[in-house]
Amino acid sequence: MIVVTGGTGKLGSQIVQRLQGLVPAEQIGVSVRDVGRAGDLGVRVRRGDFGDPQSLAEAFEGASQVLIVSANETGGKAVESHVTAIEAAVAAGAGRILYTSHQGAAEDSLFAPMPDHAATEAHLAKVGTPFTVLRNGFYASTVPQLLGAALETGELVAPADGPVSWTAHADLAEAAAIILASDGSFEGPTPPLTAPVALDLTDAARILSELTGRTIRRVVADDEEWVTSLTGHGVPAPQAQMLLGMFHASRRGEFAEVSPELERLLGRPATPLRSVLAEAIEAAA
Template sequence: MIVITGGTGRFGAQVVEQLLRRVPAEQVGVSVREPGKAAGLAERGVRVRRGDFADPPSLAEAFEGATQVLVVSVDQLGEVAVAGHVAAVEAARDAGVKRVLYTSHQAAAEDSLFAAAPDHAATERHLAATGTPFTALRNGFYAGTVPMLLGPALETGELVAPADGPVSWTERADLAEAAAVILADEGRFDGPTPPLTAPVALDLEAVAEILTEVTGRAIRRVVVADDEWVASLTGHGVPAEQAELLLGMFHAARRGEFAATAPDLEDLLGRPATSLRSVLEEHYERGV
């Protein structure tokens, strides 16, 4: 039994779908906070059980009989995030799984300037301390983040943001498929994986060029001071704390924390990784 936490979430649901292409449904389980949302999976033969990182006893039932558990990292930061991850890891260990997998990040490091990365590093340290075999999926930065960084670029013709650095933007669906491949082929990676990324790292200057080609509208990159950018965000209603967290992403990019690339994702997929150009083409074809 392979159990996926957050099996109805944006990442977990895609992993489940990819896994069902590779193993029988009766060998797949999901741990979800609201089992009703997974009724469709239950109808297809997937085991659905309630599991909440904030309620460890629920995880014991959700993970019962599992040989592998994929702990999908939460959309939170700091102590709350790490505590949830630790609870899931310990529950998986106590359930006697053969391997725990965790969705980490390519920038995972205690001294990272990217807010989520120290949390991933702390979770990886806990995984290593449990004594249970584990795989930390060092996923690349989601390419779906790029449209959110563009702001009103299509209207103004300017992609305005602080100084940045190259990022190996990687499609979420590719990473979900890779996770399913690894789950179906147990033991392919032990400990942290190499960076699971697209093969090319691009800065926002390059993104502006791609956006120009994709949309047919001239977009130029404009670099602004950090404080000016933060002030612009807060002036549009973004809480100051959140604006500073976002700024940390640019600081990390400048330091090269997202610049690493490796062939391992494409090796897992058996095909080229989805390019950022393709992601942006799909985004604007949908009229988003």
Template sequence: MIIVTGANGQLGRAVVERLLARVPAERIGVSVREPARAKDLAERGVRVRQADFTDAASLAHAFDGAAKVLVVSTDAAGEACVAQHRTAVEAAAKAGADRIYYTSHLGVSPSSLFLPMRDHAATEVALRDSGVPFTSLRNGFYAATVPMLLGQALHTGELAAPADGPVSWTTHADLAAATALALTEDGFDGPTPPLTGPEAVDLAGVADIVTRLTGREIRRVVVADADYRAGLLANGLPEWRADLLLGMFAASRRGEFATVDPALATLLGRPAAGLASFLKAVL
């Protein structure tokens, strides 16, 4: 059985949908915190079990009978995040999984300026220490982040944010399709090549794309880190989240997310979606 965690989330649910097109529903199980939200999957024959990364016993139940487990990274950060991932990896190993899959990131590094990349690095250590064969899917940066970064740009005409660098934005849809392929076909062992979109685009490039798509001029405005942080705090964002976001800009400035690789397109057997096509669909 293939077990997918976080199946109520954007990536996890998309992976399950892709799996349902490839294997019988009875070969798929999902681990979710709220089973009621996965009722539709249960009605289609998917095994739905409640579990939480903070509860090893619940994971043991959810992973029972697993041949493969996909651990979808959580939205926590720091030690809490790593502890949750480690619990999930250990539970998959104890359940007898033949292989553990993990949604990592192309920028994974213990010295990254962006905290989640350090969390991914620590999780990959846990995977190696588990003694179970693993595949770490080094996904590109989610293109779904871009609308958030745009903020009020469509109303103000200004994309105001700290200095940044190029990012190889990648769609959830493409990554879900690639993940389903990896789960059903023998291929990658250990870390994958970067699974990225076809180009790396900085926020100036984002502003140009949005200008072309909407017909309204969007001007890129660079804001000092301290001023941007102050604005986030003034709007009620907790300090730790403000600092996390600033780390993303700092890491992009250092080129941590600029890698572009053909591996995703090769795996999909078609070109990966570019940022412009993604934004055209959501703006």
């Protein structure tokens, strides 16, 4: 049985959906914190909370593979959650453990989630169970969140950035399902699973201009002024500083690497940022 954690999340739910087209539904299980939110997924659903090892033991029962979708938090708590899930998968006798990491995973990254991924990868490599680390590209859905009022004002205001391999959730979910269904097609970290090009926010402004037929100008904001603007609009200061770290990391080129591996797995072109922005414009209309 293949067990996917976070089965109701944005990535996990799409992985489960894709898996059902590749393996029989009775061979799929999901681990979710709130069973009531799972609805009718058509697969085995069990409660599994990273903060409750006993619940994970039950959720992972009978698993041949466990895919641990990274927690939506940062710092020591995130690593602790991942380690708990890894240990539960080992105890359940899983033959392979997979983890959704990031192409920028590194101890010295300037973006807070990346050292967490690196620490999780390091622990996973020590447990002795075969493992696969999915080195996912940066989620393209982040870009619409960075636009601010650009569609209204004609100005995309954000700190200085660098090229990023913006990659769609749907593509990464499909790739994860393919890798799970192939059982052992990768040992250790995968090549970067990314869109074929890396783009910055100047590129995003250009694409927005083409899609809307009006000029969207990229405006580089001062780092601290941008953070102050965020906190002034109710964003907690620690979160604002973490987001600033993303810009610092992109300036250093941490997310600029691209690879053909994702498109090879999918057997088709990856979803371009243009398509993600077009959906965002349509949703905002």
